[in-house]
Amino acid sequence: MAADDDTSGWQLTESDPGVFTELLKTLGVPLVVDDLYSLDAATLTEFQPLHALIFLFKWVSTGSAEPSVGGQYDPDFPGFFAHQVVNNACATLAVMNAIANIPGLQMGAQLSDLFSFTAGMDPQTSGMAITSSDWLREAHNALSPPSAISLDGLDLPKSTEDAYHFIVYIPYAGSLYELDGLKQAPVSHGAYSEAGEGWVAKAREVIEARIGTYPPGSLEFSLLAVHDDPLPRLQEQLTQLQSAGAEASELMVRLANENSKRERWAFENSLRRHNYLGFIHALLLSMAKAGTLDGAKEGAKKALQERIERRKKGEAMDED
């Protein structure tokens, strides 16, 4: 794992649906990513057609070479599978492992070239190929804070380094696969039934079993759904309903929600890319000129005292 400390120029990004969606857009892929708060049928239906689930959690290394519960390594997996060779690239790598295996997916020329280039490569080499791609790294880094205010060279404790681990669940050739860039090979969880919910039912079973293997409350995780962009479909439905003179208020609400989510993503992504040094300076200078900085400093002193008091109480309790 010597490569763990080597960022190879990949910066840490937030694991946020808005970030993933923006990345997909840059890659010319017409899919969006949403947080899933539940695996129940009603929630999942809303995101159909659903192409992949990304399960991410704070990773505690087990050092285990065993495939996960209920699965079997499939070294002959014919699809795309890349190992995670650079820690900070893990989110983007998970996205690659997911979208490379979606049949007939529309994507930008650079990305489809990259996938053709890696065809037939072993997982380690694929991982290297992916992470040495300059344009992909740029697309990934575009959503991390600029480095002018980054604290490189100050030897600060690296608090954000404790890694999130990403595991992708996808349907492939009639079976449910689990792609984990830290495992030697894709893990097959066997065939799923096309009836009813299809692969998603199988994925729910497998993910719930996995969560069950951790002591209750010990696992911090989220689930992301990689799915078709619902906007064009919603708009089309709306047009149809309206031209038929039918009731469309429910649809309008969904559209409005979807649009306000996009606005929020755009806002947050714009803030993510920004260097705030000038803004902070301007704010403090304005406070000083308006005469409110002294009061704010006093308030900060009080807050400091309160924190110290709280910590003292906490300590006293520890001693008991």
Place this chain on the structure above:
Amino acid sequence: MAETRIAFKAGRAFRRGSTNFVDPDPTKGAILLQNGEDGLLHFIWKNRSTDDAEEDLILFPGDATFQKVEQSAWGRTYVLKFSSSNQRHFFWMQDADSRRDEEFVGNVNRLLADPTIVPIWYSEGYNPHNQASGSTSAPAASTSAAAASQPSGTAQATPEELARIHSILSSLGTNNGAGSSLAQSLQPPQLDISLTDVLTPANLRPLFASRPDLVQALFLHLPPDLPTPPTVETLERVVQSPQFRAAVRNLDTALRTGLLGDLVRTLGLPAEAGTGVEPFLRALQDQARREGEGEGSGSGSGDRMETD
């Protein structure tokens, strides 16, 4: 001048012959970690009776560790070990109160690993005078008596106290009354305020509300592709965002390293402003005053009147 980073009461202990027994020496002393004028980290043992530095070891980052001697039945014996040699230096804690041993040791090891870090102190309620029995530390009220009993006239305060006073003075930035405010200054180690407590939405909201004319100027410092109009509402949204909060936290952490001299110069601030949160805010207030005067006298922004 050498800068004392940590100081606490400790005596030396010596190995009995070539055995593995270590005997504490009763001489009252103190361990000081100083950033020397030579730019190197010095581990100093000072005799508190004579005020002489009897040991002065230069330590390179990551070479030495200060560890508890687990075999010690008493439990307050420590050893300074080096990874580059077999040298061992033994010490024993002399503060009457053992509760802070761990805290001192933690900070010693953090400094040994990285001399640029800022020591972390657990609490502010510590007053050596309440606990130190038979030590040379003396309440301010009786400094004359203490001075009389000391061979050196400068020994009113223990090195531990001096280090505290130093950190207090540098964090408050006041040089007046160092002697007279001794008792007062014994309350902390004073911690620096946090920039995150200054730039709170609660502090900024009234500013935005009272000065809507600031919106345009502040927007010059925000991303041009922000999908919302330049309004007070957007500013409020920005200052509440996790991204802005994280940036403030980062700057706060970076300022605590005291190494941001180059960065703050890009803001037109003197290098001293990069040595901590308080110096940074003080420099900003000076800058605000200067700019305020400049605006008042109607001189151009680039024109500065020199009066020498």
